[in-house]
Amino acid sequence: MQHLMVSIVLMLTLGQGDSSPETPKAKLVEPPVSITVESTLPSARGMIRQFAFDGDPATLFVSDEPIRESDHFTMSFDRPVALKSVAVVTGRPDSSGALGSGTLEVSEDGKAFCEVAKFASGEAHAKGNPHEICAIRVKSEKSLEIPLIIREFTIESEPSLVPFKYPVEIQTDVSDAPEMKEWLEKVARLCERNYRMINEELKTEGYTPAREINMTLKKDYRGVAAAGGTRITGSAKFFKEHPDDVGAMIHETTHVVQHYRSRNNPGWLVEGVADYVRFFKFEPGKIGPINTARAHYNSSYRVTAAFLAYLTEKYDKEIVLKLNKLMREGNYKEDAFKEYTGKTVQELDEEWRSVLSEGAKEADD
Ligand SMILES: [Zn+2]
Known part of the structure; x- marks a missing residue:
């Protein structure tokens, strides 16, 4: 060297x-x-x-x-x-x-x-x-x-630029589907750009998230995508057919940030938090209709995400942050819902479901 x-x-x-002249009254930040x-x-x-x-x-x-x-x-x-x-x-x-x-x-x-x-x-x-x-x-x-x-x-x-408070780099691998190179590079940069948001939603003291992530598309992968440790694997076929479904990779990047190790964490809540970040922070409005007849707090994915959004709105702005802390530190227990809201998760479920079906009735009227 x-x-x-x-x-x-x-x-x-x-x-x-030569930005527009500042008017003292209406200064837009x-x-x-x-x-x-x-x-x-x-x-x-x-x-x-x-x-x-x-x-x-x-x-x-x-x-x-x-x-x-x-x-x-x-x-x-x-x-x-x-x-x-x-x-x-x-x-x-x-x-x-x-x-x-x-x-x-x-x-x-x-x-x-x-x-x-x-x-x-x-x-x-x-x-x-x-x-x-x-x-x-x-x-x-x-x-x-x-x-x-x-x-x-x-x-x-x-305006000012956002510094990289949580620096990260996503390496891509499209050796299985070279025609998807441009798409995956674009999605990797998108997930890098949203890494700060994901980490702010799920921050806990003393936690440093992964700085290097691998994102791979596989042609024989069954399902949409999955994350394990710092590796994200997605289906080349699925994303070729659904190129707009970039939120699925935000969901997987959220799993990398969650970094949960405990076996006590219920799967429905792990997935619910990942979809909460996706549908309520990354792409609000894209969650789609919820089947009110079948929805329960533990239905996982976007249904649990909607339940968490309800609790955030009605009970505690920081409930997702708090549940994430419990799960990341291996201290999750169901009583946490009662502690944060004053009601059991089953009582909250009843209440949320009745609000959902009222909303559905109004939509029908
Ligand atoms: Zn997931």
Whole structure:
């Protein structure tokens, strides 16, 4: 490994944003913007891309291969932002592996990029920008003998960008169904983008979720998809026929985050929590009709998800968070429902079912 001892700081200055003028009365605070981070270079084990924007300069993205000409590392934003400043630091904390040549580029449309600074090595700082941008990338100009090492992007923008509080990378495997490569890559990035949301819904103190997940499509897989540990396996046939059913992979990613080990956890509740995250947080409104004659709290999947949503609404905004904590720590017992709501799960079931059938009657009228 070639060690570059010189650390060069790039100062990159961009003009002031032309975002709409601020009116003191009606200043809209736009929600932060999510990011997808991609690279032409594969990540070295444990050195994932999202480490480049996790607010922690101690964690690094390191590529598994040396940099080739035109390789890039790109952060794409869900919506355009007015850039106030950007700083990029490459190389390890001891300055070794800093990028010796390359460019820092921005894009207004995510397709055409324009250079805003040349990289020598080390840091980059910037201020202002004449246009809203939706992507920033580090691009190599020539092949180098070193891997690409990015310590941290620091970006100030309006609206702000969401840093990777729970960094994760999903490796895909479509060797069984190469024609599904583009679809699975898209879904992997989608699940990466929603990893923060899933972890916020299911957070417990001291728990660090998996940082590397494998997502595979198998042509002979029966069923839709399943998760075990940090591996997600899906049916190539099913997703070829149902390409819009990306929520199924959010459900499986939720199982990876749940990380339950206890045999005391009832299956209906494990699946209910995963479908609660899917249907009430990821794709609200898509749950479809519930059969009121047959629905019970323990009917599992989306029916239990609807039951949990009812309890969240009527009794305790944090009930899913609390049930998740019990299950993750191996302390689940049915009495928990009574503790959190004052009623047994059977009493809650009766009540929920009568509310459901009233709702169904009204819909019929
Ligand atoms: Zn499941």
